[in-house]
Amino acid sequence: MSDLIQLLTADGVRVEHPDVAFSPDPSLLDTYGDEPGVLRALLRDMTLVRRFDVEATALQRHGELGLWPSSLGQEAAQIGAGRALAPGDYVFPTYRDHGIAWCRRIDPVDLLGVFRGTDHVGWDPEEKRYAPVTIVIGAHTLHAVGYALGALHDGAVGTGDASRDTAVLACFGDGATSQGDVNEAMVFAASYHVPVVFFLQNNHWAISEPVTRQSRIPLVQRAAGFGFPGYRVDGNDVLATYAVVQRALEHARTGQGPVLVEAVTYRMGAHTTTDDPTRYRTDDDLEVWRRRDPIDRLARYLRTTGGADDAWFAALEAEADELGADVRARCHALPDPSPLVSFDATYAEITPTLAAQRAEVAALLDGTEVAR
Ligand SMILES: Cc1ncc(C[n+]2csc(CCOP(=O)(O)OP(=O)(O)O)c2C)c(N)n1
Numbered sequence: 042m043s044d045l046i047q048l049l050t051a052d053g054v055r056v057e058h059p060d061v062a063f064s065p066d067p068s069l070l071d072t073y074g075d076e077p078g079v080l081r082a083l084l085r086d087m088t089l090v091r092r093f094d095v096e097a098t099a100l101q102r103h104g105e106l107g108l109w110p111s112s113l114g115q116e117a118a119q120i121g122a123g124r125a126l127a128p129g130d131y132v133f134p135t136y137r138d139h140g141i142a143w144c145r146r147i148d149p150v151d152l153l154g155v156f157r158g159t160d161h162v163g164w165d166p167e168e169k170r171y172a173p174v175t176i177v178i179g180a181h182t183l184h185a186v187g188y189a190l191g192a193l194h195d196g197a198v199g200t201g202d203a204s205r206d207t208a209v210l211a212c213f214g215d216g217a218t219s220q221g222d223v224n225e226a227m228v229f230a231a232s233y234h235v236p237v238v239f240f241l242q243n244n245h246w247a248i249s250e251p252v253t254r255q256s257r258i259p260l261v262q263r264a265a266g267f268g269f270p271g272y273r274v275d276g277n278d279v280l281a282t283y284a285v286v287q288r289a290l291e292h293a294r295t296g297q298g299p300v301l302v303e304a305v306t307y308r309m310g311a312h313t314t315t316d317d318p319t320r321y322r323t324d325d326d327l328e329v330w331r332r333r334d335p336i337d338r339l340a341r342y343l344r345t346t347g348g349a350d351d352a353w354f355a356a357l358e359a360e361a362d363e364l365g366a367d368v369r370a371r372c373h374a375l376p377d378p379s380p381l382v383s384f385d386a387t388y389a390e391i392t393p394t395l396a397a398q399r400a401e402v403a404a405l406l407d408g409t410e411v412a413r
Contacts, residue, residue, distance in 0.1 A: 045305060046285055047275040051333045053341025055280075061288065063280040069124070077348035083124065083279050084339045084349070085357055087116035090140045091336060092361040093149045096368045097139075097156075101314045105372055106156040110137045114277075114309030117335030118242050120144060121282025122210065122304070125290055126170075127203070131192075132210045133172045133185035137242075141212065145171040149364075150371045159375045161386065178213070179220035182239065185211035186226045189235035189293075198236045199296025208293035209237045210286075216247020218263065219255050227267040227299070236293035238286065239264075239301045242276060244308035249321040264301035276304030277335040307333070380406065 046061050065079045073079045094112050101109040112119060119140025126132065126144065134141055142152055147164050154160030155174065162173040175181035189209040192198055197207045217223050218241065230237050243260055245252050252260070264271025270292070274285040282304055289300035307330035311318050343349040384391060384399040391399065404410035 045273050045275050046281050047278050048280040048284065049278045049338055049342060051338055053338045053345060055342065061281065061284045063284050066287070077343070080339065080343060081349055081353065083120055084336065084343060086120045086124070086140070086143060087279065087336050087339070088357055088361055089364055090116050090120065090143050092365050093368055094139055096365045097153060098310070098314060100153070100369065100372050106153060107158055108156050108313050108315060110313045111310035112137050112139045114330065114335070115242055115244055115306050116140050117279035118276035118282050118304040118306045121279045122240055122286040125283050125287040126210065127208070127290065127294070129170065129204065129206070130208045130210060130290060131170045131188055132212065133181040133188070134174050134212045135214065136174045136176050138174070138212050142171060145169045147171060149368055150375070153372050154375055157372065157375055159378055179217040179222040182211045182213055182223050182226035185209050185237055186230045186235055189230070189237040190233055193233070193235055198294065206294040207236060208290040210240050210290070211237055212240045212242070214247065215241065215243040215245065215252040215255060215260060216250060218260055219247070230299040231267045231269050234298040236296070237299045238289045238293050239299065240286065241301060241303045243303050243305050246308055246312065248312045248316060259303070261301060261303040269299045269301065271301040271303065273303045273305060276306030277333045277338070279335060279339060
C-alpha cells in the first residue's frame with residue numbers, strides 16, 4: 042500500500058481512513074481518563090521531547106557535547122511509534138530516536154552521556170527494552186531480527202498471552218534502506234517469519250543525499266518485494282503513526298510475521314551539529330514542512346475542540362522550561378568515568394591477563410605505582 046495514511050491534517054482537522062482508526066490502548070485510556078486526555082499526553086510528550094532536543098543542541102553549541110543528532114520535526118513519528126509499544130516489546134534504535142527513548146522512560150540526560158563521551162549506553166537495555174543506539178547505519182536491523190528470532194524460538198510469539206508475546210521495533214532512516222544490512226535483515230525476517238516491525242522514518246535526507254536519489258519508488262513498496270505488508274503513514278501525524286504502528290506490532294506479536302512501516306516526515310534541523318543543511322536544501326522546502334509541523338497540528342486540534350485550554354498550554358510551557366533547565370544542570374554534572382570502566386563494563390568475564398592489567402591501571406590511578 043503506497044497511499045499515505047492520515048488521521049489528522051496539517052490544519053489540525055480529524056479525517057477518516059477506510060482501514061485505520063485511532064483507538065488508544067485501554068492502558069492509555071486508564072491512565073489519561075479519556076481520548077482527549079490521551080491526546081493531551083501525546084502533545085505533552087512531543088513538546089517535552091522537542092524542548093529536550095533544542096536544549097541538547099544548545100548544549101553542543103556550548104561545547105558540552107561532542108555532537109548532537111537533532112530529532113526536530115520527527116516528534117510525531119517517534120511518539121506515535123513509542124506510545125504504541127507494549128511493555129514487553131523490544132526496540133533497536135538509531136542515534137536520532139529521542140522520542141522513542143522518552144516513551145521507554147529513559148531519562149533524557151542518559152541519552153546525553155554517549156554524546157558527551159562519559160558513557161557507552163546510559164541505561165540498562167534489558168530493563169528498558171531499548172538497545173544501545175547504533176551509529177553504524179542499519180547494522181542494528183540485523184540485531185533486531187536476531188532478537189526477534191530468539192523471541193520466536195523462546196515461544197514468546199502468538200501465544201495469546203499479552204504479558205508474554207513480544208514484538209521488536211527496528212528503527213532506521215531512508216538512507217539506511219540503501220545499506221546491505223537492512224536488506225539482509227528484511228530477507229531473513231521474511232524467511233523466518235519473525236515478529237519484527239521495520240520502522241522507517243523517511244525524513245527525506247541521508248545527510249545531504251535526498252531520498253529521491255536513493256529510491257525510484259516509494260520506499261514502502263519494497264516490503265512487497267520481500268513478501269510482507271507495508272504501510273505508508275503521515276509521520277507528522279501522531280494519531281496515524283500510533284494507529285499504524287499499533288496495528289503492525291500486533292501483527293508481529295500474534296505471529297503473523299514482519300511488517301514495514303514507512304513514516305513520511307522531515308528532518309527540520311541539521312543532520313547533526315557538524316552539518317550545514319543550507320548547502321543542500323532550500324528555504325522553500327523547509328517552509329513547506331514547517332506548515333506540516335506535528336506539534337502545531339495537534340495543538341490546533343485540541344484548541345478548536347476544547348480538549349485543552351490556555352491554562353493547560355501555559356502549564357505545559359512551564360513544564361518544558363523546567364525540563365530544559367534540569368537537563369542543562371544535570372548534563373554539566375555528568376561525572377567523568379573511571380578508566381577502569383573499560384574493564385568492568387566490556388567483558389562478561391574477565392581473563393587473568395585482563396585482571397592483571399586492570400590491577401596495574403588501578404594502581405596507577407591511586408598513585409601506588411608509577412608509570413614505566
Ligand atoms: C555503515 C555506515 N555508513 C556510513 C555512515 C555515515 N553516516 C552517518 S549518518 C548517515 C546517513 C543516514 O541517513 P538515514 O538512514 O536516512 O538516517 P537519518 O540520519 O536521516 O536519521 C551516514 C551515511 C555510517 N554511520 N555507517
